[in-house]
Amino acid sequence: MSRPVKCRRVCHFPKTLEFLPVQSESQRAPILLTVDEYEAIRLIDREGLSQKACGERMQVARTTVQKIYDSARKKLAEALVEGVPFQIEGGEFQLCDGKSADRECMDCFKRQYHQQYEKEKGDAVMRIAVAYENGQIFQHFGRTEQFKVYDVINGDVASSEVVGTNGSGHGALAGVLTALNVDALICGGIGGGAQAALAAAGIRLYGGVSGGADEAVKALLKNELDFEPDVHCEHHENHGDHACGEHGCGKHACGG
DSSP: OOOOOOOEEESSOOSOOEEOOSSOOOOOOOEEEOHHHHHHHIIIIISOOOHHHHHHHHTSOHHHHHHHHHHHHHHHHHHHHHTOOEEEOOOSEEEOOSOOOOGGGTTOHHHHHHHHHOOOOOTTEEEEEEEEETTEEOSBGGGOOEEEEEEEETTEEEEEEEEEOTTOOGGGHHHHHHHTTOSEEEOSBOOHHHHHHHHHTTOEEEOSOOSBHHHHHHHHHTTOOOOOTTOOOHHHHTTTOOOOOOOSOGGGTTOO
16 A cells, blocks of 8 residues: 655745736647646745755655655746746645744745734634625635625624735645634636635635625525635636646645
């Protein structure tokens, strides 16, 4: 029996999830770069870490990092040479919780958001976030500039607050929601990569919803919310966006 794949810690979820050549006649499907492959490229090529140091950050062996890195470089080379789109999604990874005392995690993406947004809540509180604009549910998750956050106790809204996203977009918004300790998100359209990020963070998604934010939360609490389980974002669909990537990590397999 093969050994189970160990989750790779990812500190910086990519802000941009799809890349398209300006001029391309290729009809090929996009090349898929996994989130853990992206993280290896970021740490080694952008941050200048050795493969050993990269492995320590990602909490895997150096030999594992070498395999991840080699795979990522081949995919990037193919996309550049052949002029085909590529997307970042899926993989065997676990998002860093941003609370590690480790020295190497001081620049962690999540840590930055925890410092700005972290909001404690009691065990009895359910926290719901809504992509928000002028009282309505904003319809393009990746461009969300505000969330309205509701604390629910015993089935009733106890408080609510509008929180800015500080210019974050797409997958990076999952970091904001995680820092806010959100349990569920209500939104309009949302791309597959962002769905994967939310799933990795253990945040329940209620997408394809329109109308007033307050009304949607009330409907959810009554189990009457009309949402789309297979929601997609038309902006992404126009570029052939894939469905939510699958991976075996996050809270579902490796623990929080």
